[in-house]
Amino acid sequence: MFKKRSLLLIGALACLSFNxxxxxxxxxxxxxxxxxxxxxxDRFSELVNEATSGEITVExxxxxxxxxQPDALEQVRLGAIEVGNFNLGPIGPVVKEANLVSLPFIFxxxxxxxxxxxxxxxxxxxxxxxxxxxxxxxxVDAGARSFYSQKPIETPADVEGLKIRVMNNDLYxxxxxxxxxxxxxxxxxEVQQALKTGVVDGAENNFPSFKNVGHYEVTTHYxxxxxxxxxxxxxxxxxKFDALSAELQAAVRGAAEEAALFQRELWAxxxxxxxxxxxxxxxxxxxxxxxxxxxxxxxxxxxDYLAANPDMAKLVEMAQATE
Numbered sequence: 001m002f003k004k005r006s007l008l009l010i011g012a013l014a015c016l017s018f019n020x021x022x023x024x025x026x027x028x029x030x031x032x033x034x035x036x037x038x039x040x041x042d043r044f045s046e047l048v049n050e051a052t053s054g055e056i057t058v059e060x061x062x063x064x065x066x067x068x069q070p071d072a073l074e075q076v077r078l079g080a081i082e083v084g085n086f087n088l089g090p091i092g093p094v095v096k097e098a099n100l101v102s103l104p105f106i107f108x109x110x111x112x113x114x115x116x117x118x119x120x121x122x123x124x125x126x127x128x129x130x131x132x133x134x135x136x137x138x139x140v141d142a143g144a145r146s147f148y149s150q151k152p153i154e155t156p157a158d159v160e161g162l163k164i165r166v167m168n169n170d171l172y173x174x175x176x177x178x179x180x181x182x183x184x185x186x187x188x189x190e191v192q193q194a195l196k197t198g199v200v201d202g203a204e205n206n207f208p209s210f211k212n213v214g215h216y217e218v219t220t221h222y223x224x225x226x227x228x229x230x231x232x233x234x235x236x237x238x239x240k241f242d243a244l245s246a247e248l249q250a251a252v253r254g255a256a257e258e259a260a261l262f263q264r265e266l267w268a269x270x271x272x273x274x275x276x277x278x279x280x281x282x283x284x285x286x287x288x289x290x291x292x293x294x295x296x297x298x299x300x301x302x303x304d305y306l307a308a309n310p311d312m313a314k315l316v317e318m319a320q321a322t323e
Contacts (some may be wrong), residue, residue: 097125137233204227222285
């Protein structure tokens with residue numbers, strides 16, 4: 001009897017020891033149910049638990065309940081939250097290298113964007129982010145932003161004179177100005193009414209957003225300029241990750257990479273369906289076979305940006321040289 005109780009006690013102490021060494025991480029996600037990133041972050045949590053045999057568990061908090069994206073970025077950098085699914089746009093003010101993705105027409109397509117990020121340029125961006133406390137484990141899709149308006153946009157000349165709503169960023173306003181348009185920064189919540197009443201002539205976003213917020217109801221054409229392709233990342237606090245053993249690091253990174261591939265598949269399906277839905281509703285979608293004229297129109301935008309940020313020149317060259 002004594003021996004049996006001793007064995008039970010040893011087993012219980014072993015469990016307590018294991019639980020004491022296990023790490024519980026929190027993960028931030030701004031999206032809600034039904035979004036590809038929400039499903040992917042849940043998948044990431046499951047994969048981490050499996051790959052580490054429970055040594056690391058991840059609880060994902062969806063819908064931005066742990067704070068706004070700028071707040072969550074800072075919390076992950078400080079280690080108050082361990083993981084976040086972030087858009088690279090807001091990371092630019094913190095890590096200048098991440099601003100590469102906000103340069104208009106820097107990427108030829110979504111696949112080209114991933115080739116850039118998975119190459120030397122992406123390594124440079126990732127290293128700079130890690131140095132700022134925000135290590136990217138994997139890149140995820142957030143689609144390509146294109147123009148929509150009351151007429152097709154085939155060349156930069158078609159933007160001339162149009163009032164186009166853009167996000168509040170000097171690079172984006174400069175992009176419209178370089179094509180002869182009138183940039184109109186405004187809150188996203190105001191765009192529907194502005195399009196309806198003619199306060200603006202057009203706006204820009206990806207297919208799912210164009211459909212889900214109803215902007216297709218007050219425009220007639222969607223032109224596939226793909227002028228901005230801003231990815232997202234699954235990022236972890238650098239110090240937390242670096243403190244892990246090599247085996248655990250590989251397990252966590254592998255889980256993120258698998259979850260990211262899962263997200264990309266879901267995003268592709270959702271984006272394709274959104275396009276079908278808006279076309280069925282009467283939107284004319286026009287392809288732009290040659291984006292060269294648009295890229296040529298950005299010369300002054302790039303010149304001004306690189307004059308102010310000369311140390312970004314090499315990174316821009318890396319991206320442009322990627323096939």
